[in-house]
Amino acid sequence: AQTVTQSQPEMSVQEAETVTLSCTYDTSESNYYLFWYKQPPSRQMILVIRQEAYKQQNATENRFSVNFQKAAKSFSLKISDSQLGDTAMYFCAFEGGGSNYKLTFGKGTLLTVNP
Amino acid sequence: DVKVTQSSRYLVKRTGEKVFLECVQDMDHENMFWYRQDPGLGLRLIYFSYDVKMKEKGDIPEGYSVSREKKERFSLILESASTNQTSMYLCASTSGPAEKPQHFGDGTRLSIL
Numbered sequence: 001a002q003t004v005t006q007s008q009p010e011m012s013v014q015e016a017e018t019v020t021l022s023c024t025y026d027t028s029e030s031n032y033y034l035f036w037y038k039q040p041p042s043r044q045m046i047l048v049i050r051q052e053a054y055k056q057q058n059a060t061e062n063r064f065s066v067n068f069q070k071a072a073k074s075f076s077l078k079i080s081d082s083q084l085g086d087t088a089m090y091f092c093a094f095e096g097g098g099s100n101y102k103l104t105f106g107k108g109t110l111l112t113v114n115p
Numbered sequence: 116d117v118k119v120t121q122s123s124r125y126l127v128k129r130t131g132e133k134v135f136l137e138c139v140q141d142m143d144h145e146n147m148f149w150y151r152q153d154p155g156l157g158l159r160l161i162y163f164s165y166d167v168k169m170k171e172k173g174d175i176p177e178g179y180s181v182s183r184e185k186k187e188r189f190s191l192i193l194e195s196a197s198t199n200q201t202s203m204y205l206c207a208s209t210s211g212p213a214e215k216p217q218h219f220g221d222g223t224r225l226s227i228l
Contacts (some may be wrong), residue, residue: 009155035216045205045219091157101146101165101209102173103217107157 002027002094006106013082014114020067021077021109023092031097034068034075039089039108048090051075082113117142121206121220129228134193136223138206145210147189148217149173149181152203161204164189196227 003026013019025034036048051059051068059066063080079086092106122137140147146165150158160173162181170181178200182190189208193200203224207217 006157043203043222045207047216050216101211101217102148102160102163103158104160105150105158107155 002029002096002104004092004094004104004106006090006092006109008109009107010110010112012112012114013079015082015084017082018078018080019082019111021079021090021092021111023075023077023106025073025075025092025094027073027094027096029096029098033095033097034066035093035095035103036064036066036075036077037091037093037105038086039091040085040087045091049077079111084113084115087111087113117144117208117218119206119208119218119220121204121223123223124221125224125226127226127228128193128196130196130198132193132196134196134225134227136191136193136204136206136225138189138191138208138220139187140189140208140218141187142208142210142218143186144208144218145186146208147183148207148209149179149189149191150205150207151175152205152222158205161191198227201225201227 005024032053034051038048039045049061067076089108091108093103119140148163149161164170164183180192205222206220209217
């Protein structure tokens with residue numbers, strides 16, 4: 001079974017600074033997908049960014065980018081120019097290639113952006 | 116935009132009651148999921164469904180069942196509620212490949228007294 005580990009239960013960052021959230025995973029599959037989801041205090045979970053394992057290029061979405069190290073099974077999220085609205089729980093998630101789209105989530109990192 | 120609607124934001128029930136949590140999506144998605152979210156544990160998959168009347172157990176199905184009679188609706192049933200089922204429950208749906216992410220509802224905060 002796949003496992004996803006987020007080793008930082010809580011982090012904080014000053015507004016406008018850059019922060020990196022860590023995620024490692026364990027799988028024997030070669031074809032899979034990785035996601036970062038954000039859950040603000042209002043609770044609705046939304047997708048931040050996705051990465052296909054077969055793509056070597058790291059995904060980027062505006063201020064959000066990932067550092068995908070397939071051999072190390074590492075998938076970290078970098079948030080640049082942090083904003084107060086980035087305050088949220090962030091979940092790393094794994095989806096195997098043949099898993100019927102099931103996601104395995106990490107335990108989450110609570111990020112607080114301070115003014 | 117995809118909308119996933121959970122019938123209640125907050126729900127209080129008593130031990131032993133049969134509890135129904137309802138989820139409706141408006142985008143004709145084949146795949147629907149029920150997760151449980153607890154502090155320090157992240158999200159854990161209870162059940163999922165990939166078609167009408169089709170269901171599969173997730174990682175923590177004990178004490179729960181599900182029903183999917185129509186494509187847009189996926190119900191989670193607590194057959195005999197217990198206090199250890201007090202939690203946040205999240206419903207999600209997706210149309211298929213990973214290029215299309217799971218869309219989540221707002222969640223139901225369920226308290227069993």
